Amino acid sequence: MKYMVSAATSAGEATIQILFDLGIDPLQAMIDVKTRLDTTMSRLPQLVTLEGVWVQRIQPSMLMYINLFSKDKNADQKFLFNYAYVNVVPEIQRVNGIAQARILGSRQYAMRIWLNPDRMRAYKVSTEEVLKAIEEQSIIGRPGRLGQSTGVTAQSKEYVLVYEGWYNKPEQYEDIIIRANSEGELLRIKDIGTVDLNSEFWNIYSDKDGLPSASIVLNQNYGTNASKVIEDVKKKLRELKETFPEGMDYEINYDVSRFLDASIHKVLHTLMEAFVLVALVTFVFLGDWRSTLIPILSIPVSLIGTFAVIQAFELSINLITLFALVLAIGIVVDDAIVVVEAVHAKMEAEHLSPYQASKKVLGEIGGAIIAITLIMISVFVPISFMSGPVGVFYRQFGITMASAILISALVALSLAPVLCGMILKNTHGQPKKRTPVRIFIDTFNYFFEKITGRYVTILEKIVTRRLVTILAFAGFSIGIYAVNLELPAGFIPGEDQGMIYAIIQTPPGSTIETTNKVARELEELAKGIEGVKSVSSLAGYEVLTEGRGSNAGTCIINLKDWEERKNTVQDIIKELEEKSKDFGAIIEFFEPPPVPGYGASSGLALRLLDKSDVTDYQQFDKITQDFLMQLKKRKELTGLFTFYAANFPQYELVIDNKLAMQKHVSIAKAMENLDIMIGSTYEQGFIRFNNFFKVYAQALPEYRRYPSDILNYFVKNEEGEMVPYSSFMTMKKTQGPNEITRYNLYNSAVIRAAPAKGYTSGDAIEAVKEVAAATLPRGYDIAWEGLSFDEAARGNEAVVVFIVVIVFVYLVLAGQYESFILPLAVLCSLPAGIFGSYFLLKLFGLANDVYSQIALIMLIGLLGKNAVLIVEFAVQRHGQGLTVKDAAIEGAKARFRPILMTSFAFIAGLIPLVKATGAGAIGNRTIGTASMGGMVFGTVVGVVLIPGLYYLFGKMIEGKSLIRNEDKEPFTETYQYSRDNLDD
Numbered sequence: 006m007k008y009m010v011s012a013a014t015s016a017g018e019a020t021i022q023i024l025f026d027l028g029i030d031p032l033q034a035m036i037d038v039k040t041r042l043d044t045t046m047s048r049l050p051q052l053v054t055l056e057g058v059w060v061q062r063i064q065p066s067m068l069m070y071i072n073l074f075s076k077d078k079n080a081d082q083k084f085l086f087n088y089a090y091v092n093v094v095p096e097i098q099r100v101n102g103i104a105q106a107r108i109l110g111s112r113q114y115a116m117r118i119w120l121n122p123d124r125m126r127a128y129k130v131s132t133e134e135v136l137k138a139i140e141e142q143s144i145i146g147r148p149g150r151l152g153q154s155t156g157v158t159a160q161s162k163e164y165v166l167v168y169e170g171w172y173n174k175p176e177q178y179e180d181i182i183i184r185a186n187s188e189g190e191l192l193r194i195k196d197i198g199t200v201d202l203n204s205e206f207w208n209i210y211s212d213k214d215g216l217p218s219a220s221i222v223l224n225q226n227y228g229t230n231a232s233k234v235i236e237d238v239k240k241k242l243r244e245l246k247e248t249f250p251e252g253m254d255y256e257i258n259y260d261v262s263r264f265l266d267a268s269i270h271k272v273l274h275t276l277m278e279a280f281v282l283v284a285l286v287t288f289v290f291l292g293d294w295r296s297t298l299i300p301i302l303s304i305p306v307s308l309i310g311t312f313a314v315i316q317a318f319e320l321s322i323n324l325i326t327l328f329a330l331v332l333a334i335g336i337v338v339d340d341a342i343v344v345v346e347a348v349h350a351k352m353e354a355e356h357l358s359p360y361q362a363s364k365k366v367l368g369e370i371g372g373a374i375i376a377i378t379l380i381m382i383s384v385f386v387p388i389s390f391m392s393g394p395v396g397v398f399y400r401q402f403g404i405t406m407a408s409a410i411l412i413s414a415l416v417a418l419s420l421a422p423v424l425c426g427m428i429l430k431n432t433h434g435q436p437k438k439r440t441p442v443r444i445f446i447d448t449f450n451y452f453f454e455k456i457t458g459r460y461v462t463i464l465e466k467i468v469t470r471r472l473v474t475i476l477a478f479a480g481f482s483i484g485i486y487a488v489n490l491e492l493p494a495g496f497i498p499g500e501d502q503g504m505i506y507a508i509i510q511t512p513p514g515s516t517i518e519t520t521n522k523v524a525r526e527l528e529e530l531a532k533g534i535e536g537v538k539s540v541s542s543l544a545g546y547e548v549l550t551e552g553r554g555s556n557a558g559t560c561i562i563n564l565k566d567w568e569e570r571k572n573t574v575q576d577i578i579k580e581l582e583e584k585s586k587d588f589g590a591i592i593e594f595f596e597p598p599p600v601p602g603y604g605a606s607s608g609l610a611l612r613l614l615d616k617s618d619v620t621d622y623q624q625f626d627k628i629t630q631d632f633l634m635q636l637k638k639r640k641e642l643t644g645l646f647t648f649y650a651a652n653f654p655q656y657e658l659v660i661d662n663k664l665a666m667q668k669h670v671s672i673a674k675a676m677e678n679l680d681i682m683i684g685s686t687y688e689q690g691f692i693r694f695n696n697f698f699k700v701y702a703q704a705l706p707e708y709r710r711y712p713s714d715i716l717n718y719f720v721k722n723e724e725g726e727m728v729p730y731s732s733f734m735t736m737k738k739t740q741g742p743n744e745i746t747r748y749n750l751y752n753s754a755v756i757r758a759a760p761a762k763g764y765t766s767g768d769a770i771e772a773v774k775e776v777a778a779a780t781l782p783r784g785y786d787i788a789w790e791g792l793s794f795d796e797a798a799r800g801n802e803a804v805v806v807f808i809v810v811i812v813f814v815y816l817v818l819a820g821q822y823e824s825f826i827l828p829l830a831v832l833c834s835l836p837a838g839i840f841g842s843y844f845l846l847k848l849f850g851l852a853n854d855v856y857s858q859i860a861l862i863m864l865i866g867l868l869g870k871n872a873v874l875i876v877e878f879a880v881q882r883h884g885q886g887l888t889v890k891d892a893a894i895e896g897a898k899a900r901f902r903p904i905l906m907t908s909f910a911f912i913a914g915l916i917p918l919v920k921a922t923g924a925g926a927i928g929n930r931t932i933g934t935a936s937m938g939g940m941v942f943g944t945v946v947g948v949v950l951i952p953g954l955y956y957l958f959g960k961m962i963e964g965k966s967l968i969r970n971e972d973k974e975p976f977t978e979t980y981q982y983s984r985d986n987l988d989d
Contacts, residue, residue, distance in 0.1 A: 008790065010024075012746045013745050015554075017684070023038055034062065067261075068223045070221070071258070074216045074253070075253040086219045088253070102229035103225070106221060107221070108220065109220040109221075112205065114693065117701055118200050121704075126727045131674075144168075150165050150166065151163065151165075183197070207517070209544065210524070211544075214539050214540060230321065231262060232265065264500065270924075275918060282917070283301075287338060290910075300341035307333070307412045320404065325401045331914065341413070342903065380818065381866035381869070383866075384862055384866035385406050387810055395496075398497075398855050460898075474953035474954055481946070491847060494765055494854070499596055502574070503574070504562070506594065508646070509559065509560065518544075523589065523592075528541075535572060544558045547559050610792070611793060613754040613781075616785065622651040626649065632780060635776045636773065640764075641772040645757070648755060649753075654740060683715070716730050830954040845938025851927075856931040860939065867940065876951070879895065901948060916933075918930065
C-alpha cells in the first residue's frame with residue numbers, strides 16, 4: 006500500500022481510497038481489503054449495513070465525462086438523471102473495461118413521504134408509528150402454492166398464490182393506515198402529510214451549456230486498454246442514441262483518448278517528417294539515390310521488426326513508444342550508412358566491384374558495428390528494469406530503442422551488404438553528368454574535403470596536448486554543474502489537453518442554489534471566450550477531491566481542437582482568472598493530470614496532517630490557513646486553495662437528560678425522530694421501471710428551514726403524550742468542518758496548488774517542503790498524493806540511473822577492448838554532449854524532466870557510438886604498427902564523414918520534434934531539444950576531443966598488458982569477420 010485517504014461529509018457519505026504500488030495484483034489487493042473490511046462490518050451502524058459498503062478496484066482518475074442533456078423544456082434534471090440511471094448507465098456498465106459508471110448526484114426516483122409535524126402532533130402520531138405502518142403494509146408476500154404435492158393425497162391442480170408486493174405508486178402510500186379503531190375511524194398517511202414520486206436528494210445541480218444535464222463519470226479497470234474501452238463506450242452510446250426521446254442528446258466533454266489520439270496523430274506526422282529529413286541528409290552525404298536507398302530501406306525493416314518486439318513484450322503504441330520510434334529513425338540508418346560509406350571507400354581505393362567491396366568491408370567493420378550495437382543496447386538494458394511510474398516510461402522507451410538498434414545491426418550485417426552488391430555501381434573516377442543536383446553534391450563534397458583537411462590539421466596540433474584535452478573535459482563537466490543549478494527540475498510535464506477544471510468555493514454555509522448561481526455565471530463567461538467549445542457546470546461537487554458540499558462547485562471547460570484555436574490552455578486560464586475575480590467566490594483553474602490514473606488534476610496535490618494527540622478542528626483550521634498564507638508568499642507557487650474549513654455554521658443540540666427523564670422521553674427515540682424529520686431516513690424500497698428505488702420519510706420543507714423550527718417539534722413519550730423539544734433541549738450556535746478527510750488515519754486538510762509561471766513542479770515541491778519545515782508547529786506534517794507522491798519520493802533517482810547506465814557501458818567497453826583504461830576515452834567524451842543538452846533546454850525555457858532524462862540516456866549511447874567508431878579504428882591502426890598519435894588522427898579522419906553523416910541525419914530527424922506545436926508539444930519539444938543539443942555539441946566537440954582522449958589514455962597503456970600474452974585486437978574483431986574467412 007502506498008497510502009490511504011478517506012473523506013466523510015455532513016451529508017452522511019464516506020469514501021475510502023487505498024492506493025497500491027505499481028505491480029501489485031489489483032484483484033489480490035481488493036481481496037485483502039475486503040478481508041480486512043469483513044472484520045469490522047459487525048461494528049458498523051445498522052443504517053450503514055442497510056445501504057451497503059462497496060469495494061471496487063478502479064483507476065481513480067476519470068476515463069470519460071459524459072453529459073446527457075435535452076432541448077425539450079419539459080425534460081428537467083430529475084427526468085434526465087433517471088433516464089440515464091435506468092437506460093444508459095446499466096448498458097455502459099456492461100462494457101468490458103468499465104470499472105464504474107456513476108451519475109453525479111442522487112437524483113434517482115424515490116418515494117418521498119412529506120410529514121406535517123403540526124398534524125402529527127394533533128393526531129399524536131410519532132414517526133416510529135409511520136415507519137412501522139409502511140413496513141407492515143408495503144411488503145413482499147410469500148403465500149406459496151395450493152395443491153402442492155405432499156406425498157399423501159394426489160391433487161389434480163396446483164395454484165400459485167401471488168401478492169402485489171411493495172407499493173410503487175404515491176396514492177398507495179398515501180392510503181397506508183397508521184391507526185384504526187372499532188368504530189371505523191382510520192388515520193392514513195395522507196391525513197398527516199403528502200406523498201409524491203420525486204428525487205432521492207437534491208445535492209448536485211448539473212448543466213451543460215445552460216441546459217439541464219445528467220453528468221456521467223466513467224472509471225477504468227486496471228489492466229485494460231483505455232483507447233479500446235473508450236471506443237467501445239462511444240459505440241454503445243451511438244446505439245443508445247437511436248432510442249433517445251425526442252430532443253435528447255449526449256456529449257462527451259472529456260475522455261482520455263482525445264489528447265492521446267491527437268498526440269499520437271501528431272507524432273505520426275513527425276515520424277513521416279523525420280523519415281523525409283533523414284533521407285535528404287543521407288542523400289546529400291552519400292551523393293546518389295542508389296546509395297541513399299540502402300539505409301532508407303533499413304528504416305521500415307527495423308521499425309516493422311520493432312513492432313513485433315513491442316507486441317511480444319505486451320507493450321502498446323503510445324506516446325513513449327512512438328517517441329522512441331521517431332528517434333530510432335535517425336539511429337537505425339547509422340549502421341547501414343556506415344556500411345555504404347565503407348563500400349564506396351573500398352571501391353574507390355581498391356577499384357573493386359560492389360560485391361567484392363561489400364565482402365571486404367563486412368570483414369573490416371563487422372566488429373565496429375557489433376561494438377556500437379552493444380554499447381547502445383547496454384544503455385537501455387538497465388533502464389528497462391526500473392519500477393514505479395517513471396520506470397514505465399523508461400522501460401517502454403528502452404525496450405523499443407534497444408530492439409530497433411539490434412534489428413538495425415542485423416540489417417547492416419545481412420541485408421545492407423546484399424543490397425550494396427545488388428544496387429551500387431562503381432562509378433568512382435568515371436565522368437558524371439552535370440545536373441543541378443550533381444553540381445550541389447560536388448560542391449558539398451568539395452567543401453567537406455576542405456573541412457576534413459582543416460580538421461586533420463587541427464588534430465595534428467592539439468591531439469598530443471594533454472592539458473588541452475583535460476581542460477576541455479573539465480570545462481564541460483563544470484559547465485554541466487553550472488547549467489544544472491539554473492535548469493528547472495521537473496517530473497512529467499503538463500500538456501495542453503484541451504480541458505480545464507474550474508473549482509468553485511463559495512463562503513461556508515452557502516446553499517447549493519447560491520453555488521449553482523456562481524457556477525452558471527462562470528459557465529456563461531467561459532462560453533464567450535475564444536477557443537472554448539462547451540462548458541459543463543456542477544454545484545455541490547468538486548472534481549479534484551470528489552468532495553461534496555453545498556459550497557463546492559466545478560465547471561468542466563472543454564476546449565476546441567488544437568488546430569481550431571490559436572490560444573493555448575494557459576492563455577484561456579489567464580483570461581478566465583481575470584474575468585472571474587469578482588464573482589464573490591474562490592475560483593481556481595486546473596488542467597487534467599499529465600498521466601491518467603495519477604490524481605485528478607495537474608499541479609501539486611498535498612495534505613496537511615494533524616498528528617497531535619488531541620483533535621481540535623478549530624486549531625487545525627487556523628494552522629491550515631497560516632500554512633497557506635506562508636505558501637502564498639513563495640514565488641514558485643500559484644493557485645493555492647483548500648476546501649478544509651472549520652467555520653461552517655452549525656448548531657449543537659444540548660439535551661438535558663434530567664428534564665427528558667422527568668417527561669418520560671427516550672433520548673434515543675428523540676434523536677431518531679430528528680433523524681427522520683430532518684435527515685430523511687431510508688427505511689424501505691420499491692420496484693419501478695425494472696429498478697429498485699428507495700422510500701424516504703421527512704418533514705415538509707417549510708418545517709425545517711430555520712434552527713428555531715426544531716424546537717417546535719414534538720416527540721411522543723412513553724405515556725403517549727406529545728412533548729415539545731423545547732422543554733428538554735436547547736441549541737448552541739457553533740462552527741465546525743463540513744467534511745472530514747484523513748490520510749493514513751490522520752486528520753488532514755487537502756491542499757491544491759500549481760507551479761507559478763517559469764517554475765516546474767520540482768521547484769514547487771521544494772518550496773512547499775521548505776515552508777513546511779520552517780513554519781509548521783510540532784505535531785503537524787505534510788504528505789503527498791497522486792503524481793506529487795511519486796515525484797516527491799524520487800530523490801536522486803535520475804543520478805542513480807545515469808551512474809548505473811555509465812557503469813554498464815563501461816563494463817561492455819572493457820570487455821570490448823580488454824582494457825580497463827581505454828573505455829575511459831569513450832566515457833570522457835560524454836560531458837560535451839550532456840552540457841549541450843542542458844544548455845539548449847535552458848535556452849528554450851524547458852525543464853530537466855523525465856523526457857529530457859530519457860534523451861540524455863539515449864545520448865550516452867549515441868555519443869558513445871561516435872567515440873567507439875574513432876577509438877575502434879584507432880585501436881586497429883595502432884595494432885598494425887602506427888603510433889598512438891598517428892592512430893588517433895587516422896581513426897578520426899577515417900570516421901569523420903560517417904560520424905557527421907549519421908549525426909546530422911539523426912539531428913535532421915529531431916527538427917519536427919523541436920518545432921512541435923499542439924497536442925503533446927511540450928513532451929515533443931523537451932525530448933527533441935535535449936537530444937538535439939546533446940548531438941550538436943557532442944558531435945562537433947567530440948570529433949575534436951575524442952582523438953585527444955584516445956591519445957591520453959592510449960599512452961597510459963602503451964606497452965602494457967592487463968594479463969600475460971594479452972591479445973591487443975578488440976574482441977569483436979575475431980576470426981569469423983576476417984577477410985580470409987569471408988573469401989573462403
